[in-house]
Amino acid sequence: MHLTSFLQDGTLTIALTGEIDHHFAKQYIQAIAAKIEAYTPDLCILDFRDVTFVDSSGIAVVINAMRCMNQIEGHLLLTGIAPQPMRVFRASGIDKLVEIKEAVSLNSETICSWIFPANPAMKPLLGLPWPALRPRWTRPWKNS
Numbered sequence: 001m002h003l004t005s006f007l008q009d010g011t012l013t014i015a016l017t018g019e020i021d022h023h024f025a026k027q028y029i030q031a032i033a034a035k036i037e038a039y040t041p042d043l044c045i046l047d048f049r050d051v052t053f054v055d056s057s058g059i060a061v062v063i064n065a066m067r068c069m070n071q072i073e074g075h076l077l078l079t080g081i082a083p084q085p086m087r088v089f090r091a092s093g094i095d096k097l098v099e100i101k102e103a104v105s106l107n108s109e110t111i112c113s114w115i116f117p118a119n120p121a122m123k124p125l126l127g128l129p130w131p132a133l134r135p136r137w138t139r140p141w142k143n144s
Helices: 025-041 056-071 083-092 108-113 122-126
Strands: 003-009 009-020 041-055 074-078 099-101
Touching: 003 025, 009 025, 009 056, 025 056, 041 056, 041 083, 056 074, 056 083, 099 108
Parallel strands: 009 041, 041 074, 074 099
Antiparallel strands: 003 009
Protein backbone atom coordinates (compact mmCIF):
# COMPACT_ATOMS: atom_id res chain seq x y z
CA MET A 1 0.00 0.00 0.00
CA HIS A 2 1.25 3.41 -0.94
CA LEU A 3 -0.49 6.72 -1.40
CA THR A 4 0.60 10.24 -2.14
CA SER A 5 -1.38 13.35 -1.36
CA PHE A 6 -1.22 17.08 -1.75
CA LEU A 7 -3.48 20.00 -0.89
CA GLN A 8 -3.94 22.95 -3.21
CA ASP A 9 -6.62 25.64 -3.05
CA GLY A 10 -8.91 23.60 -0.80
CA THR A 11 -8.61 20.48 -2.98
CA LEU A 12 -7.00 17.40 -1.51
CA THR A 13 -5.72 14.98 -4.14
CA ILE A 14 -4.85 11.47 -2.99
CA ALA A 15 -3.12 9.21 -5.50
CA LEU A 16 -3.62 5.53 -4.72
CA THR A 17 -1.39 2.76 -6.05
CA GLY A 18 -1.32 -0.99 -6.43
CA GLU A 19 -4.15 -3.30 -5.47
CA ILE A 20 -7.00 -2.33 -3.20
CA ASP A 21 -8.15 -5.60 -1.71
CA HIS A 22 -8.89 -6.99 1.75
CA HIS A 23 -5.18 -6.98 2.59
CA PHE A 24 -4.80 -3.19 2.27
CA ALA A 25 -8.31 -1.72 2.42
CA LYS A 26 -8.24 -0.99 6.16
CA GLN A 27 -4.92 0.85 5.83
CA TYR A 28 -6.27 2.90 2.90
CA ILE A 29 -9.45 3.74 4.83
CA GLN A 30 -7.48 4.92 7.86
CA ALA A 31 -4.94 6.91 5.83
CA ILE A 32 -7.58 8.64 3.70
CA ALA A 33 -9.73 9.45 6.74
CA ALA A 34 -6.71 10.91 8.54
CA LYS A 35 -5.83 13.12 5.57
CA ILE A 36 -9.40 14.36 5.19
CA GLU A 37 -9.64 15.06 8.92
CA ALA A 38 -6.28 16.86 8.96
CA TYR A 39 -6.87 19.07 5.90
CA THR A 40 -10.71 19.42 5.84
CA PRO A 41 -10.79 20.05 2.07
CA ASP A 42 -13.78 21.31 0.08
CA LEU A 43 -13.01 18.69 -2.56
CA CYS A 44 -11.19 15.37 -2.23
CA ILE A 45 -9.98 13.69 -5.41
CA LEU A 46 -9.10 10.00 -5.25
CA ASP A 47 -6.80 9.32 -8.18
CA PHE A 48 -6.93 5.66 -9.20
CA ARG A 49 -4.50 6.03 -12.13
CA ASP A 50 -1.96 3.60 -10.63
CA VAL A 51 -4.49 1.17 -9.12
CA THR A 52 -4.38 -2.18 -10.90
CA PHE A 53 -7.04 -4.13 -9.00
CA VAL A 54 -10.08 -3.40 -6.84
CA ASP A 55 -12.41 -5.85 -5.13
CA SER A 56 -15.36 -5.23 -2.80
CA SER A 57 -12.93 -3.85 -0.21
CA GLY A 58 -12.16 -1.04 -2.63
CA ILE A 59 -15.84 -0.13 -2.54
CA ALA A 60 -15.51 0.22 1.24
CA VAL A 61 -12.54 2.57 0.74
CA VAL A 62 -14.62 4.84 -1.51
CA ILE A 63 -17.70 4.74 0.75
CA ASN A 64 -15.63 5.62 3.81
CA ALA A 65 -13.99 8.52 1.96
CA MET A 66 -17.45 9.68 0.89
CA ARG A 67 -18.68 9.53 4.51
CA CYS A 68 -15.69 11.52 5.73
CA MET A 69 -16.29 14.18 3.08
CA ASN A 70 -20.02 14.30 3.87
CA GLN A 71 -19.22 14.92 7.56
CA ILE A 72 -17.28 18.06 6.64
CA GLU A 73 -19.80 18.98 3.91
CA GLY A 74 -17.23 18.40 1.18
CA HIS A 75 -17.33 16.68 -2.18
CA LEU A 76 -15.60 13.48 -3.36
CA LEU A 77 -14.40 12.87 -6.92
CA LEU A 78 -12.86 9.70 -8.36
CA THR A 79 -10.57 9.93 -11.36
CA GLY A 80 -8.18 7.87 -13.49
CA ILE A 81 -10.02 4.60 -13.00
CA ALA A 82 -8.80 1.63 -15.05
CA PRO A 83 -11.33 -0.76 -16.69
CA GLN A 84 -11.28 -3.47 -13.99
CA PRO A 85 -11.91 -1.13 -11.05
CA MET A 86 -14.53 0.72 -13.13
CA ARG A 87 -16.45 -2.54 -13.68
CA VAL A 88 -16.46 -3.15 -9.91
CA PHE A 89 -17.64 0.41 -9.19
CA ARG A 90 -20.38 0.26 -11.81
CA ALA A 91 -21.59 -3.16 -10.64
CA SER A 92 -21.82 -1.86 -7.08
CA GLY A 93 -23.55 1.40 -8.02
CA ILE A 94 -20.73 3.61 -6.68
CA ASP A 95 -20.86 5.55 -9.94
CA LYS A 96 -24.36 6.72 -8.93
CA LEU A 97 -23.21 7.93 -5.51
CA VAL A 98 -19.85 9.53 -6.29
CA GLU A 99 -18.81 11.65 -9.23
CA ILE A 100 -16.37 9.82 -11.49
CA LYS A 101 -14.29 11.79 -13.92
CA GLU A 102 -12.40 10.04 -16.68
CA ALA A 103 -8.65 10.49 -16.81
CA VAL A 104 -7.48 13.34 -19.00
CA SER A 105 -6.33 12.04 -22.34
CA LEU A 106 -3.39 13.83 -23.85
CA ASN A 107 -3.17 14.65 -27.51
CA SER A 108 -0.39 16.26 -29.52
CA GLU A 109 -1.94 19.71 -29.22
CA THR A 110 -2.07 19.54 -25.43
CA ILE A 111 1.49 18.28 -25.20
CA CYS A 112 2.69 20.85 -27.71
CA SER A 113 1.06 23.63 -25.69
CA TRP A 114 3.08 22.45 -22.68
CA ILE A 115 6.33 22.30 -24.65
CA PHE A 116 5.87 25.54 -26.58
CA PRO A 117 3.33 27.54 -24.56
CA ALA A 118 4.19 31.02 -25.81
CA ASN A 119 5.35 30.30 -29.34
CA PRO A 120 2.47 30.36 -31.87
CA ALA A 121 4.99 29.66 -34.64
CA MET A 122 5.04 26.04 -33.44
CA LYS A 123 1.33 25.55 -34.25
CA PRO A 124 2.05 24.21 -37.78
CA LEU A 125 4.02 21.36 -36.20
CA LEU A 126 0.92 20.01 -34.50
CA GLY A 127 -0.12 18.04 -37.54
CA LEU A 128 3.30 16.47 -38.06
CA PRO A 129 4.51 13.24 -36.47
CA TRP A 130 6.54 13.43 -33.27
CA PRO A 131 10.00 13.36 -34.90
CA ALA A 132 9.22 16.84 -36.25
CA LEU A 133 9.16 18.11 -32.67
CA ARG A 134 12.63 16.83 -31.87
CA PRO A 135 15.54 19.26 -32.02
CA ARG A 136 17.48 19.28 -35.28
CA TRP A 137 20.87 19.00 -33.58
CA THR A 138 22.85 15.86 -32.87
CA ARG A 139 25.21 15.09 -30.05
CA PRO A 140 28.80 15.30 -31.33
CA TRP A 141 29.90 12.57 -28.93
CA LYS A 142 27.29 10.10 -30.18
CA ASN A 143 27.64 8.32 -33.51
CA SER A 144 24.44 8.05 -35.47
